[in-house]
Every structure is written in C-alpha cells, then in structure tokens.
Amino acid sequence: MKIREINVWKENLELTRPYTIAFKTVSAVENVIVEIVAENGLTGIGAGNPSAEVVGEKLSDTMAALQPENLEWLLGRDLRSFQLLCEELALRLPRNPAARAALDIALHDLFAKYLEVPLVTFLGQRLDALPTSITIGIKSVAETLAEAEEYVGRGFTHLKVKVGETLEQDLERLIKLREAHGHNVTIRIDANQGWTTYDLANFCTQAQALDIELIEQPLPAPVVDDLRELPDAVKDLVAADESLLSPVDAFNLAQSPRACGIYNIKLMKCGGVYAGRQIGTVARQAGIDLMWGCNDESIVSITAALHAAFSCPNTKYIDLDGSLDLAKDVVSGGFILENGIMRPNGKPGLGVVRV
Known part of the structure; x- marks a missing residue:
C-alpha cells in the first residue's frame, strides 16, 4: 500500500490555564499537524510541538522542514517498508525533531491502522x-x-x-x-x-x-x-x-x-x-x-x-x-x-x- 498524499498545517492551541516554568510563562502553543493518506484512503495523523529552548527548533523551522519539496521522497513509498521509512526520517530531517516526530507519529498511526490493531x-x-x-x-x-x-x-x-x-x-x-x-x-x-x-x-x-x-x-x-x-x-x-x-x-x-x-x-x-x-x-x-x-x-x-x-x-x-x-x-x-x-x-x- 503506497503513500498518496501528505497534508501539513498549523493549529494554535490555547491553554485554559497558563503556567510558569523556570524560563518563561506559557499561555498558548502552536502545533504542526501532519496527515499521511494512503492510496486506499486510509489516513494517519501526527503532531509536532517544537521547542526552541530545548532543541533549537522554532515553529517556522518545523514548517519549513515540512514543505512539499522536502516530503516528495515519501510520496509513492510502500507503507510496508515502515521500518525503513522511520529510519530515513532521521537522515532526511536531522535538525528538526518536532518535524520528524509529526511524520513519525503519522506513519505509526497509519501503519497500525493498516494492520487493524492499536499501535501499542x-x-x-x-x-x-x-x-x-x-x-x-x-x-x-x-x-x-x-x-x-x-x-x-x-x-x-x-x-x-x-x-x-x-x-x-x-x-x-x-x-x-x-x-x-x-x-x-x-x-x-x-x-x-x-x-x-x-x-x-x-x-x-x-x-x-x-x-x-x-x-x-x-x-x-x-x-x-x-x-x-x-x-x-x-x-x-x-x-x-x-x-x-x-x-x-x-x-x-x-x-x-x-x-x-x-x-x-x-x-x-x-x-x-x-x-x-x-x-x-x-x-x-x-x-x-x-x-x-x-x-x-x-x-x-x-x-x-x-x-x-x-x-x-x-x-x-x-x-x-x-x-x-x-x-x-x-x-x-x-x-x-x-x-x-x-x-x-x-x-x-x-x-x-x-x-
């Protein structure tokens, strides 16, 4: 089963309870959402929340990494090569862990759905x-x-x-x-x-x-x-x-x-x-x-x-x-x-x- 389409968008998720940690106060968070669509219409969803303070990745970096030209390598790939696809993510996006996470999670969701079992x-x-x-x-x-x-x-x-x-x-x-x-x-x-x-x-x-x-x-x-x-x-x-x-x-x-x-x-x-x-x-x-x-x-x-x-x-x-x-x-x-x-x-x- 091949990957047909990859959709990427931002979601601004506000908090009902802002909080303070040692270096900042947080009141809202933007997540990047990834949807991977297989040729039979089955979909997998992933999400990424970058952390500039911890890994040096800003939201703009995550979105740039997930531009269509950077994802062409996944289109047409066989989902049954799941392990290989997960390994390739680290090579393709070495400096963008949140972008990798969003794609990785979507792949895991889609593959487990393909198997018709919970991911765990x-x-x-x-x-x-x-x-x-x-x-x-x-x-x-x-x-x-x-x-x-x-x-x-x-x-x-x-x-x-x-x-x-x-x-x-x-x-x-x-x-x-x-x-x-x-x-x-x-x-x-x-x-x-x-x-x-x-x-x-x-x-x-x-x-x-x-x-x-x-x-x-x-x-x-x-x-x-x-x-x-x-x-x-x-x-x-x-x-x-x-x-x-x-x-x-x-x-x-x-x-x-x-x-x-x-x-x-x-x-x-x-x-x-x-x-x-x-x-x-x-x-x-x-x-x-x-x-x-x-x-x-x-x-x-x-x-x-x-x-x-x-x-x-x-x-x-x-x-x-x-x-x-x-x-x-x-x-x-x-x-x-x-x-x-x-x-x-x-x-x-x-x-x-x-x-």
Missing part, C-alpha cells in the same frame, strides 16, 4: 495502565495548594511541581503541599535546569522527610559530569530531560559512572516513537528506568507517547498531561483517563478521531 499492540504491549502526574507551575504557596486541591479532587494522585526560583521558596511550597495531603499524593519535581549542584545537594539533605519521588533535570543540560559525581542515592532520583535529546545522549548518559537513574523521553526532543523506543532500549540495557513526558501537545502526540511508553518494560513513570489544559484540540479519543490513570483506548492506530 504492534509495538508489543508490556503495560496496561499507569498513573500520570499532572503539573503545577511555579506559583505562590497559596496558588500551589489551591491547584493541588483541584487536581486531587479530580482524582489525580501524582503531582509534578515545577521549582527553580530559590531553594527556600521551593522547599516551603513542597512542605506545605505534603502537610496538606500527607502521603495520599506522590510528589515529583522539575527544576527545569534551575539549580546548581550545591542546590541539589542541599535540597536532598533538607527534603528527606518529604519523600520526593524524582527530581527532573535539576542542573543545566550540559552539566552532566557533575551528576556522575553524586552519590547513587541522589542519582537514582534524577531524571534527565533537557540533557537527553537522542539515542546517542542516552548512550553517553549511561556510561560509567552513570549520570542519572531515570530517562525522561519526549517525542518532541528525540523525533518520535521510533527514536523514543531506541532510547528505551539503551536504558533497559543500562538498568535505567523510563519516564515519558511531553510539552503542551495535541492528544495525537500524547497518545503516541503513551503507546510507546507501554511497549517498554522499563517504563516506570508517565507525565503525559500535555493535552489536558488545551482549550481545543484537533482530535478526540486516543486514551482513557480515570482518576489520573491512563490507558490506550484499544482502537486501531492511535485511536483518535478528527474533530
């Missing part, structure tokens, strides 16, 4: 369901507690708190949050590169009683060797995010002494499901756990990440809340979310429906 079934399902964390941005103590109360009321049991202003403020918010909810909630934190090595060591000393599940990207992305020198008990808590952009990064982070105990895989950093699963394989061989994260993204790419996550036996955490605060989306369906627990919906491909 084609990939080899290892997990059925996991609780996702939901994110609280950098806010005052009162705002943090109010938002946490709302999320707990909606059934979420895992909260990810953005930190990275001052250590004192970070600790105050987390202490109050733990006092308010006890151990009924799991707390993980994301410093978004906002700490120093001293801050990290100081935090781990002062926060022992808080039972923090993990610490995402505490140090600036290039500062990897400093992580290698930390005690294993600290490294086990550290999830590499901005330091982990590719399978090559995964290999380097795993070199002895390893730099962290967790890899946070985001499809928009690495270029899609194919590369994400390569990172997962490296991590499994190195004894490193997986966390699957996201940006503010359409249900399309969130669902793709969920399917990839559940095909990896070393997946331990998911942080796939990126579509929950969108005021609109291009699709519905994809996953089932009940009391904070996510699972695929069991329908062919990604299981999404255009709206």
Whole structure:
C-alpha cells in the first residue's frame, strides 16, 4: 500500500490555564499537524510541538522542514517498508525533531491502522495502565495548594511541581503541599535546569522527610559530569530531560559512572516513537528506568507517547498531561483517563478521531 498524499498545517492551541516554568510563562502553543493518506484512503495523523529552548527548533523551522519539496521522497513509498521509512526520517530531517516526530507519529498511526490493531499492540504491549502526574507551575504557596486541591479532587494522585526560583521558596511550597495531603499524593519535581549542584545537594539533605519521588533535570543540560559525581542515592532520583535529546545522549548518559537513574523521553526532543523506543532500549540495557513526558501537545502526540511508553518494560513513570489544559484540540479519543490513570483506548492506530 503506497503513500498518496501528505497534508501539513498549523493549529494554535490555547491553554485554559497558563503556567510558569523556570524560563518563561506559557499561555498558548502552536502545533504542526501532519496527515499521511494512503492510496486506499486510509489516513494517519501526527503532531509536532517544537521547542526552541530545548532543541533549537522554532515553529517556522518545523514548517519549513515540512514543505512539499522536502516530503516528495515519501510520496509513492510502500507503507510496508515502515521500518525503513522511520529510519530515513532521521537522515532526511536531522535538525528538526518536532518535524520528524509529526511524520513519525503519522506513519505509526497509519501503519497500525493498516494492520487493524492499536499501535501499542504492534509495538508489543508490556503495560496496561499507569498513573500520570499532572503539573503545577511555579506559583505562590497559596496558588500551589489551591491547584493541588483541584487536581486531587479530580482524582489525580501524582503531582509534578515545577521549582527553580530559590531553594527556600521551593522547599516551603513542597512542605506545605505534603502537610496538606500527607502521603495520599506522590510528589515529583522539575527544576527545569534551575539549580546548581550545591542546590541539589542541599535540597536532598533538607527534603528527606518529604519523600520526593524524582527530581527532573535539576542542573543545566550540559552539566552532566557533575551528576556522575553524586552519590547513587541522589542519582537514582534524577531524571534527565533537557540533557537527553537522542539515542546517542542516552548512550553517553549511561556510561560509567552513570549520570542519572531515570530517562525522561519526549517525542518532541528525540523525533518520535521510533527514536523514543531506541532510547528505551539503551536504558533497559543500562538498568535505567523510563519516564515519558511531553510539552503542551495535541492528544495525537500524547497518545503516541503513551503507546510507546507501554511497549517498554522499563517504563516506570508517565507525565503525559500535555493535552489536558488545551482549550481545543484537533482530535478526540486516543486514551482513557480515570482518576489520573491512563490507558490506550484499544482502537486501531492511535485511536483518535478528527474533530
């Protein structure tokens, strides 16, 4: 079955709840949508959300990479050469991971529909369901507690708190949050590169009683060797995010002494499901756990990440809340979310429906 047509367009997806992280406030996000049409009319959909801060790719770069002249190589190709097509994406678009992700996800959706199975079934399902964390941005103590109360009321049991202003403020918010909810909630934190090595060591000393599940990207992305020198008990808590952009990064982070105990895989950093699963394989061989994260993204790419996550036996955490605060989306369906627990919906491909 051959590829007949590729359609690309932008969607501006506003957030119902703007948030602040260490380097910016986010109120809306533009996603690039890709639709691949087969000769029999079957379609696959993908989505890309570029990150200039993390991978140096702006929306204009993504759109430029997805111009028709750059996609001619895919037209007329046989979908049954699926693996080869996924490999070629990295060669054709080496500097545009969000563009690659959009095409990669559309190819995965289309191929799984061709097989008439959910994508996770084609990939080899290892997990059925996991609780996702939901994110609280950098806010005052009162705002943090109010938002946490709302999320707990909606059934979420895992909260990810953005930190990275001052250590004192970070600790105050987390202490109050733990006092308010006890151990009924799991707390993980994301410093978004906002700490120093001293801050990290100081935090781990002062926060022992808080039972923090993990610490995402505490140090600036290039500062990897400093992580290698930390005690294993600290490294086990550290999830590499901005330091982990590719399978090559995964290999380097795993070199002895390893730099962290967790890899946070985001499809928009690495270029899609194919590369994400390569990172997962490296991590499994190195004894490193997986966390699957996201940006503010359409249900399309969130669902793709969920399917990839559940095909990896070393997946331990998911942080796939990126579509929950969108005021609109291009699709519905994809996953089932009940009391904070996510699972695929069991329908062919990604299981999404255009709206």
